[in-house]
Every structure is written in C-alpha cells, then in structure tokens.
Amino acid sequence: MNLNKYLDVSPEVAEAVKAGKPVVALESTIISHGMPYPQNVETALKVEEIIRQNGAVPATIAIIGGRLKAGLSHEEIEYLGKEGVKVNKASRRDLAVLVARGADGATTVTTTMIIAHMAGIRIFATGGIGGVHRGAEITMDISADLEELAHTPVMVVCAGAKSILDLGLTLEYLETHGVPVIGYGTEELPAFYTRSSGFGVDYRIDAPDELAKAFHVQQELGLGGGMLVTNPIPQEYSMDPAVINKAIDDAVEAAKAQGIHGKETTPFLLARIKDITGGDSLDSNIQLVFNNARLAAKTAVELSKL
Numbered sequence: 001m002n003l004n005k006y007l008d009v010s011p012e013v014a015e016a017v018k019a020g021k022p023v024v025a026l027e028s029t030i031i032s033h034g035m036p037y038p039q040n041v042e043t044a045l046k047v048e049e050i051i052r053q054n055g056a057v058p059a060t061i062a063i064i065g066g067r068l069k070a071g072l073s074h075e076e077i078e079y080l081g082k083e084g085v086k087v088n089k090a091s092r093r094d095l096a097v098l099v100a101r102g103a104d105g106a107t108t109v110t111t112t113m114i115i116a117h118m119a120g121i122r123i124f125a126t127g128g129i130g131g132v133h134r135g136a137e138i139t140m141d142i143s144a145d146l147e148e149l150a151h152t153p154v155m156v157v158c159a160g161a162k163s164i165l166d167l168g169l170t171l172e173y174l175e176t177h178g179v180p181v182i183g184y185g186t187e188e189l190p191a192f193y194t195r196s197s198g199f200g201v202d203y204r205i206d207a208p209d210e211l212a213k214a215f216h217v218q219q220e221l222g223l224g225g226g227m228l229v230t231n232p233i234p235q236e237y238s239m240d241p242a243v244i245n246k247a248i249d250d251a252v253e254a255a256k257a258q259g260i261h262g263k264e265t266t267p268f269l270l271a272r273i274k275d276i277t278g279g280d281s282l283d284s285n286i287q288l289v290f291n292n293a294r295l296a297a298k299t300a301v302e303l304s305k306l
C-alpha cells in the first residue's frame, strides 16, 4: 500500500487491504453525473450490498473536502448523489487543484483507478468507460480513461463502451497502449446497452478465476498497466439496438449543434440519451452495473487467493 498523506482509507477497507481480503473499488462520477437523484444513490448503495453478498468489501471512491477517499459512508454517498452535477467531475488533471483547494470531486474511471491504486485496491467495477469520441480525428477528444488504463495496474470491469464513442478507434488506442481487452463469456465487445457491437475483443475468458490469473500474471510479469474486462449486459435487460442507436445518434447531433465540448461532452450525452429513451436506458444502466459488481467481487475473491 502506497499510503499518501492526502488519502483517507476507511477502517474497513484498510483492514481488508492489509489482510489481503477481496476489495472492489467503485467510482463516483456515475453517482453525480451518470444518473439522476435518487436512483443514483439507491444504485450506489445497492452495488455496495451486491459486492458484500459476493464476498468482497466495497470501496466507493471520491474527493471530499480535498481528501482522497477510499471507502465512503452512506451519508457521503447521499451527499454526492444529491449535489449531482454541482460536484466537480474530477479527472487526472483536476486532482491537484481540487485537493489544494479542499474541494469535492466526483471521480471518473481515471481518478478512481489512481486512488484505488494508492489504497492498494486492484479491481474496480463500473458501468462504462470513456474512450475515443466520434469525430476525434478533428476534435482530439479522447478520454483520459484510456491513458490511465495504459499505466495504472487496476482491473476495470465494465459493460463495454457506449457507441457515443467510436468503438473501433477506442480499441485501436487500447491496442497501441498495450491494454488487454477481455470479453467475459464473449468474443465480441459489448456496447453497454446491447451485448454486441460488431467489434471483437482480444481474448474471451469464461470464469472469474481465469480473469484473476491473467491479471495476476500481467502484474507479475512487470508489465504494469490495467486490464479491461467487458461484461455484456444480461440479455433480459439489453435494449433494442435500433432504439438505442437512434437515441445515441440524436444525442451526438445535439451535442454538435450546441457546441458541447471538453469534460461536458460525456455527461451531456448520457443525460440526453436518458431523456430521449424516457428512462428505459436508466433501468438497463442500473442492471448492468449490478452485473459488473457481481463479476468484480467474484474476481476479487479469486485474486485474493493468488
């Protein structure tokens, strides 16, 4: 554990990490910017419960009053959920200033990986990751999440990426940076709301112990960097591709027309898709996060045995 003077690890998480027990990190941008209140808080608390039911300790991560936090109280989760988009969305470039100012920050995949690693946590469950945006050949809008996956040794369990992104370019970027992209029980990259995207993953793995072993070997080889595990949404919650792809295309058009850019792009698109689909996408979103939490917890249990 590389304990940092700016980091507060909750007693339960610290004890579990020290004892080599399974721990799963969770992000907070999904709470503040990814879902509306109160479903965001309900989901965040339920995800923690699912991780416990599957034998691991949850560590929700955020910046509160300038402190990097690994392991939040229910009151802190409620606070982030209620504040919503008023909380700063904190990527790598935001960390220093927010901490120096004693401000709050909702952690993205990037900053959750950074803080998880500082706290000695190796696995992180979320919904979707950022990636290479459509039109990035002009805008250069490429999420810092990809760079973090290249460097920070944390396994990220997600449901693939939404086609608000250019999925092909996202895979190219990950390939260049040496990030293994694993399909859990699938050869195809899942597209978040749907189980298929038409793009292949690097490897298919069918069991948590095999995921744990691959990640363990990656670290023992000294390769560093993260691993991206893409876990398809359960069939019964997946959306009609025609409906969701139309909503995504419309959201991307609206963002372009309104000149949305920078850190606002992803939250704008997520909110817009939810509005267009009348909340159906929110139900799917919640269910796929639960599904990822289960897989991450089971994998953390296996990893703790190695």
Ligand code: PSU
Pocket: 027, 029, 030, 033, 034, 107, 108, 109, 110, 127, 128, 129, 130, 131, 142, 143, 144, 145, 162, 192, 262, 263, 264, 265, 266, 267, 270
């Ligand atoms: N994609 C989703 N849901 C999310 C996010 C992305 O489907 O909640 C959030 C995550 O916190 C992710 C961040 O790390 O947005 C990426 O933002 P950007 O594209 O600005 O890097």
Ligand code: MN
Pocket: 141, 142, 143, 144, 262, 263, 265
């Ligand atoms: Mn961006």
